[in-house]
Amino acid sequence: MTQPIFAYIAHKNGVADDSALELIVAAKKIDPSASVTAIVCGNGAELDSVCTAMSAVYPDVWKVSNPALAYPNAEVIRGVLVNLLPASAVTLVPHDTFGMDLSPGLSIKLNAAFVSDVVGIEGVDGAVLKAVRQEFGGQVSTHIHCDMASGVVLNIRSGAFLADDSKASGAVTDKSGQAGDCKAKRRFIEVVAAEVGDVDITKSDVLVSVGRGIEEQDNIAIAQELADTIGAVVSCSRPIVDAKWLEKARQVGTSGKTVKPKVYIALGISGSFQHLGGLKGNPFIVAINKNPKAPIFQVADIGVVLDLLEFVPELTEKIKEMK
Amino acid sequence: MEILVCVKRVPDTAENEIVVNGKGTDIERGDLVYSVNEWDNYAVEEAIQIRDRVGGTVTVVTVGDGDSEEILRREMAMGADKGILLSDDAFNGSDGKGVATILKSEIAKGKYDLILTGAQADDGAAQVGGMLAAMLDMPYASLVNKIETGSGNTIKIGREIEGGNQEMSEIDLPCVLSIQTGINEPRYVGIRGIRKVASVEIPVHGAGDLGVAAGSVGAAGAKVKRVDYFIPPAGEGAEILEGSSDEIAEKLIELLKSKGGIK
Numbered sequence: 001m002t003q004p005i006f007a008y009i010a011h012k013n014g015v016a017d018d019s020a021l022e023l024i025v026a027a028k029k030i031d032p033s034a035s036v037t038a039i040v041c042g043n044g045a046e047l048d049s050v051c052t053a054m055s056a057v058y059p060d061v062w063k064v065s066n067p068a069l070a071y072p073n074a075e076v077i078r079g080v081l082v083n084l085l086p087a088s089a090v091t092l093v094p095h096d097t098f099g100m101d102l103s104p105g106l107s108i109k110l111n112a113a114f115v116s117d118v119v120g121i122e123g124v125d126g127a128v129l130k131a132v133r134q135e136f137g138g139q140v141s142t143h144i145h146c147d148m149a150s151g152v153v154l155n156i157r158s159g160a161f162l163a164d165d166s167k168a169s170g171a172v173t174d175k176s177g178q179a180g181d182c183k184a185k186r187r188f189i190e191v192v193a194a195e196v197g198d199v200d201i202t203k204s205d206v207l208v209s210v211g212r213g214i215e216e217q218d219n220i221a222i223a224q225e226l227a228d229t230i231g232a233v234v235s236c237s238r239p240i241v242d243a244k245w246l247e248k249a250r251q252v253g254t255s256g257k258t259v260k261p262k263v264y265i266a267l268g269i270s271g272s273f274q275h276l277g278g279l280k281g282n283p284f285i286v287a288i289n290k291n292p293k294a295p296i297f298q299v300a301d302i303g304v305v306l307d308l309l310e311f312v313p314e315l316t317e318k319i320k321e322m323k
Numbered sequence: 324m325e326i327l328v329c330v331k332r333v334p335d336t337a338e339n340e341i342v343v344n345g346k347g348t349d350i351e352r353g354d355l356v357y358s359v360n361e362w363d364n365y366a367v368e369e370a371i372q373i374r375d376r377v378g379g380t381v382t383v384v385t386v387g388d389g390d391s392e393e394i395l396r397r398e399m400a401m402g403a404d405k406g407i408l409l410s411d412d413a414f415n416g417s418d419g420k421g422v423a424t425i426l427k428s429e430i431a432k433g434k435y436d437l438i439l440t441g442a443q444a445d446d447g448a449a450q451v452g453g454m455l456a457a458m459l460d461m462p463y464a465s466l467v468n469k470i471e472t473g474s475g476n477t478i479k480i481g482r483e484i485e486g487g488n489q490e491m492s493e494i495d496l497p498c499v500l501s502i503q504t505g506i507n508e509p510r511y512v513g514i515r516g517i518r519k520v521a522s523v524e525i526p527v528h529g530a531g532d533l534g535v536a537a538g539s540v541g542a543a544g545a546k547v548k549r550v551d552y553f554i555p556p557a558g559e560g561a562e563i564l565e566g567s568s569d570e571i572a573e574k575l576i577e578l579l580k581s582k583g584g585i586k
């Protein structure tokens with residue numbers, strides 16, 4: 001394949017994101033012999049340390065330094081990438097809140113195709129890239145054929161490509177001069193930290209986690225009672241917070257808390273990747289869900305395919321009797 | 324403020340099990356319950372609240388077939404002032420860029436200060452808003468969970484980023500924002516509300532009305548094509564406990580005990 005491949009390196013406090021090691025693995029699925037170029041935008045000493053670290057993984061590192069890049073504002077970085085990337089570039093970006101902000105518009109500005117939230121790459125046939133995605137919250141998968149003759153931007157799901165031991169002794173090239181004016185019609189002000197809640201779900205070894213399957217606010221008591229009985233804390237998925245049934249500090253997931261319990265009991269949670277992204281440390285997962293095809297059963301250790309509103313009270317009673 | 328909200332009719336995953344059809348060419352759509360994409364309701368609610376604060380109109384638009392009219396009416400029952408249906412056989416098989424192209428052509432016919440979309444829809448691609456902004460040369464922000472309108476030509480917005488932190492920015496109008504769930508509490512729509520707007524006329528615009536070139540939309544214009552639906556091989560997967568619910572509970576209790584799940 002002759003199209004050049006680039007990886008956008010997300011980083012914070014001078015340390016590259018885990019995605020940096022995953023993107024190069026994804027890139028090699030497109031072209032095993034590709035010489036992948038890492039693009040690192042930022043400022044100052046933090047930028048330098050990320051570039052140094054990346055040169056041990058990527059054969060080429062493009063460094064773009066500008067005070068306006070100290071915080072990754074996708075509106076600014078899009079302009080930078082449009083200035084830097086050659087025609088027909090294949091550009092890999094992590095599918096996180098930054099990549100979601102950057103990439104759709106980037107593909108338009110580059111006149112490239114865009115494939116979002118890629119979970120698999122099955123190869124290239126001429127100028128056709130074969131990728132795998134998921135739809136309906138992970139309930140079904142799809143094969144995608146993408147015409148990448150005039151380039152493509154791929155947003156890659158975190159954890160879908162496992163980091164390997166890619167090693168390089170790459171050269172860092174300073175591309176700051178070609179970055180353009182680094183101005184945009186959206187100006188970053190500040191990051192406001194998420195609210196601290198009454199309960200710290202990250203401290204509990206056992207979590208009883210409720211999802212949309214709980215159906216009504218009053219039913220949360222069912223989960224609370226189970227949690228009280230077994231000495232656990234109640235956490236939840238995002239829709240429960242959106243409905244204001246529980247506070248944000250109890251939400252597990254990429255836009256909530258990252259938890260590392262020993263035991264995780266998921267009640268009526270489908271198992272979206274954003275939810276599972278907050279579940280670390282390989283806990284023992286019990287999923288109670290009435291849909292046998294719910295994606296949560298692919299990651300759970302133990303599954304119960306029943307209506308939680310009937311089963312959980314029964315379970316709680318039994319534990320109480322036993323005690 | 325003139326506000327346009329782009330909405331989509333989707334199978335409601337909270338109501339349906341999604342099943343792939345025999346040939347893998349589509350999902351089984353026969354018995355599906357459809358509704359407005361979850362994220363879009365938050366976008367429409369936000370638009371209505373802004374309009375009620377600063378004045379203006381809220382228009383809802385969708386690219387879809389005749390069935391999509393029902394969701395426009397639902398959003399009008401919520402309080403949107405107008406609905407527009409963009410529908411044409413030539414639009415079938417559009418990829419994300421195609422949908423954005425169709426919307427852009429409609430937007431070019433009006434004058435909007437603020438264009439909202441849901442952060443994502445049933446295919447989880449989260450792409451139309453960002454593409455639309457780039458086509459219109461407007462600034463964009465995704466995953467917006469706060470909007471503060473002021474008096475000038477800028478507004479202050481918050482984006483929800485990792486960990487639930489909020490990235491605050493100032494953005495120039497006109498702009499495109501994709502809305503994240505939780506930004507507000509979408510109002511309930513009753514049967515009466517829907518009945519009230521049942522006879523409001525909803526204009527339908529096709530490729531000709533919009534002046535979109537045939538090859539730029541639909542299957543012909545799509546660089547990104549879905550070739551099939553499939554269920555990936557189960558892999559390891561969970562051990563599913565079998566038996567009566569009584570037996571299942573007993574087995575589960577033993578397992579939980581052994582893993583330290585019962586204190």
Ligand SMILES: Cc1cc2nc3c(=O)[nH]c(=O)nc-3n(C[C@H](O)[C@H](O)[C@H](O)COP(=O)(O)OP(=O)(O)OC[C@H]3O[C@@H](n4cnc5c(N)ncnc54)[C@H](O)[C@@H]3O)c2cc1C
Pocket residue numbers: 097137210211212213214215236237238239240251252253254255256257267268269270271272273274275278288289290291294306307308309336337442443466
């Ligand atoms: C940028 C972004 C960030 C996000 N961050 C997060 C995050 O941090 N955390 C998070 O959780 N989500 C997050 N989401 C949302 C995520 O995509 C899903 O929408 C969400 O996780 C779904 O929650 P759920 O599983 O509770 O609901 P659903 O997907 O609706 O699943 C409900 C489940 O309950 C089952 N069920 C229904 N009734 C019953 C019953 N009576 N008994 C048993 N089972 C029943 C159903 O079969 C279904 O599987 C994010 C989304 C975006 C776009």
